[in-house]
Amino acid sequence: MNTNQVDLTNCDKEPIHIPGRIQSHGFLIAIDIDTLLIKYVSLNTFKFIEVEAADLLDKSILFLEEQMIFKDDKVQLKSLLILGSQKDSYEGINPYYLNIKGQPFYLIISKSGAYHVLEFEPAILDFDIQGTVGRSISGILAGRRLISMMENTADEIKKIIGYDRVMVYKFHDDGHGEVIAEAKNEDLEPFYGLHYPASDIPKQARALYLLNYTRIIADVNTNDSAVITTSDNFSALDLTHSVLRAVSPIHIQYLKNMGVDSSFSISLITNGKLWGLIACHNYTPKFIDYKARESTKLIGQILSSALEYRQEEEDDEKVKLLLAHAEELQQSLVADQDFISALTTHRVTIKDVTHSTGVVICFEGRLYTLGQVPAEEEIKMLVAWLTTTMEDSVYHTSQLPEVFSPAKNFKSTASGILAAMLSKDLGEFVIWFKPEQITTVHWAGNPEKPMTETPDGHMDLSPRNSFESWAQIVENTSASWTREEIASVIKIRHKLLDVINKKANEIRALNERLKLAYEELDTFSYTISHDLRTPLTSIKSYTELVLATNKSLDEQGKMLLNRVLAGANKMAFLINEILKLARVGRSDLKAEQLDMGSILEEIKTDALNVDGARHVTVKIGATPSILGDPTLITQIFANLIGNAVKYSVSAIDPMVVVSGEDGGDEVIYTIKDNGIGIDLNYHDKVFELFKRMDNAKGYQGTGVGLAIVKRIVEKHNARIWFESELKVGTVFYVAFRK
Incomplete structure (x- = not known):
């Protein structure tokens, strides 16, 4: 048994930005920015330029140029690096085409601390970035709705890179991901709708997706190449911005478990956060050259901007609809003399100020219902419970059976409630209902399945092995109440209270309580003016007199008396405020x-x-x-x-x-x-x-x-x-x- 296990619960501690290795389809050389001497080389460099990696260490960049046989004699690596340093950017240089010993390569330069990192990848020269991106963006943005835009994206990316499967993968609030769109070869089983645990993409990998918008794994079955350095430099080279950076063995095993030979991803970022990925799988090794990757990166960036706009647009449409319904209902309340009629008989009803499936109005001892609601006796039990437990004027839950057990008997109509209190003493409420939403989440394998060791000693690092769908059923739960729904209810509650207070003031029990409260306020104000103000004035006067005349007081004594004076002033201010409130009722x-x-x-x-x-x-x-x-x-x-x-x-x-x-x-x-x-x-x-x-x-x-x-x-x-x-x-x- 392997005791040094790495599983999906601790792989978020793996330093994947300094793997000390690169993928073997290209080679890497890192050059000191100040001395222009070679300090890091990938061991596979010999395969491409027939010079041993160790023989390049501590050599100058000019020596490197001599060893690389360029078809174009004008190539000067030193000039490229100086130009990049002066501009503090390599964007205008990358990718730089080179013909090394008759083979086309792209040179991609990045900075890593005190080093220029030179990476050489095979190049494919017949790729039209401008035309490809233009056609793809037109196809993607043709989708009017968010979901159709995602579907178009999967189709267009598949056309560009020719992978067997392209998925749009969205992250949920808890970090787990869901495949929301997919384009695939016909012979493949669908992954659309599958959910993947948050542990599949650990936090440090998500951080790198925010920095590097594309990531390719050309062949999971090839051996990586180690990056060696000089003996006097022991720190591993930071490959955060490297295009050849080797992949975590955990992720490689994960892909092998899926039967995937090549993987490519494109980051989708909105509001500075990782919204999701365009995840691409191929079931044979497949390399995508730098320019093709850059075209998909540009598509991802344009899509991210459009995604942010479309999401806000669709959210705004929902908000505007709720606001419009609330406004129309308020107009009905003003125009209609009958309170209940205004709420239940017009084109827009009280149910329409939320996305509920039913509503009940408990008013003056009667129940008025719209849509799907529990039985009358069940509603009365719920009202009694709200009367005793509800402290704020608005209460909402999407798991009513979990907090009010009798609701398990009517969860099909009321697993979620949003209640607005009109009068707690009279048991008057408006309650909106949402039914139980049996949320079937199809996981790609059981997310709680423990890691196991295979017969050959390798760890099954994926929580799924067969990739069969495993369903998680969430019971006693409705769709959540949105912030906009709650705000809409708060707004309409204020209007309902206004109407109730204006149209039913004389006959409601609340009115008698208010009269009693006014009488008590009058008595209270009299007590304040005659019984409190006089001694308070004395306290202030004597305190001021002591402060002014007693020369023997030390600083601590003065401080204490000043606190007494400040407290007396604050109390006087509060008394005046209360008197103002009382006078409004009497005047x-x-x-x-x-x-x-x-x-x-x-x-x-x-x-x-x-x-x-x-x-x-x-x-x-x-x-x-x-x-x-x-x-x-x-x-x-x-x-x-x-x-x-x-x-x-x-x-x-x-x-x-x-x-x-x-x-x-x-x-x-x-x-x-x-x-x-x-x-x-x-x-x-x-x-x-x-x-x-x-x-x-x-x-x-x-x-x-x-x-x-x-x-x-x-x-x-x-x-x-x-x-x-x-x-x-x-x-x-x-x-x-x-």
């Missing part, structure tokens, strides 16, 4: 037509007088008048503009823009900034009392301001909403009825 509206231009200019001046805010640009656009209470309206815009300035101060060019426009029966004001933005996970908590975002905790505030704004807006029978993205900025909209 009567004194509506009048307001000159918004003068109000906003005054607020702008105050906002920019805050320390650290003077460099913020605040632009006031159109300022149509609105009908409202001057004090309360000023409070709305002072909060919103103050926040916009405060959270934009750290931007590169902080900018706040305030403008109003006539929206028909409403006047809509927008307050836009380019500040820190609001995390999607907090979008439904923004107007809640004392709620502060994680990224806002470095800024002064209490979490009361937007709660005050929301209450004033509702008191004016107006609307407020926002759009935000982290590190991009926020836009608040306030719509006032005319």
Whole structure:
């Protein structure tokens, strides 16, 4: 038994960039950049130029030229290397055609630390790169959809290199790969749809795919050639950018297990990450010369750019559709007097704001359903569970039976749920459903199968031997809920709550709770003003007096008293904020037509007088008048503009823009900034009392301001909403009825 085993769990530690060997279809010579002396040579050099490799070490480049019989006497290797050094690039040189002893070669030069690396490969001279690439790209981009573009790619690459099988291989988030397109000889079994474990391509190999866009293994059955060096230099030559670099014996065994004699790959890179590979297999040895490889590399780069664009385009189409559905549903809610009718009877229904297969609305003690949903009793059990366990306003899972075991009885319709809470106390929810998606993943062999030793002592380094399909069944799981679906539900939930609060305010149990809350708030505000403010004032006054008059205080004593004073000031600020919130509920509206231009200019001046805010640009656009209470309206815009300035101060060019426009029966004001933005996970908590975002905790505030704004807006029978993205900025909209 071989005790020094290398398997697919530890091969990611193998230093594949310094193998000390090259593939034997070409030869390699490395020359010191400063001295132009030969320091590394591949042992197989004799096969090509009839000079022993050891006899070349420490010789000058001129000696090398003398030993190589060039058909063209004008060839000067020294001049090529000097030119590459001056330009700090060999792109304009590679590949350089040479005729060595009557045989055509391409010279490919790269840099490795302190060395010029010269690699000589056989050349095929009748290859038309420009024409080939042009025709192939036209064929590839003819595909309107992403998948058809991948299929066209496999076909076109197969035409260029003539390999038996060409696959487009996509990496999933967990690192494993899937064959999503394939072009093959008719006599071969299909690999399309097969999945391969992440361990098949270890992390250091993926890193090299990001640096070298093509990689050929011409013949897995030939012996590699060692690279020797001078005795005083013990470090292995870094072959990261080498085209002849030898292949890991693990990978060679892997290919042999597949029956593959020759392999070629092209990297597909999007957003700086390895998206996948164009993986090519041939079942006999087959060499592809440098220019042909460069043409496929160019195709891969063009495809990568197109891939990024097409993927974003298809994702955008899905997002736009959900947004359009949410917008149309909001319009139905405004136009239709009947809440349930607006959600269930129009062209776009509540089900269409996600990619669900069914939805239930639990409202006022009744269930309203669309599409495929569980039975009524099962829904009631689910609602009871959500009422007791759901803490946030929106909850989603794609494995409901794993967290709520009764769901195993109705997993065919509801293995995934996305629930929006309307009222926890009343058990009112909207719940979208996705069915169990029996995900059959066809692995090319069992990915959990252990490595075994074959009778001849070799390790079966592939997790598959027979390459029969092995199916992994994932039960109790639905398709995942996307970020866009969740955002769409959060948006529509806000609208539903607005409609519920406006149309059913008098008859809902929530209204009684709100009345009680207002009474308690009045009592609380009275206690604050009479029982807390007086002793707080005394604390501040006596602390200031001691600081001013007691000369015997040491520095530590002064520091402690200053902390007391700072705490008292902070408490006074919080008390004032709470009193403002309480007054909004108690005060009567004194509506009048307001000159918004003068109000906003005054607020702008105050906002920019805050320390650290003077460099913020605040632009006031159109300022149509609105009908409202001057004090309360000023409070709305002072909060919103103050926040916009405060959270934009750290931007590169902080900018706040305030403008109003006539929206028909409403006047809509927008307050836009380019500040820190609001995390999607907090979008439904923004107007809640004392709620502060994680990224806002470095800024002064209490979490009361937007709660005050929301209450004033509702008191004016107006609307407020926002759009935000982290590190991009926020836009608040306030719509006032005319």
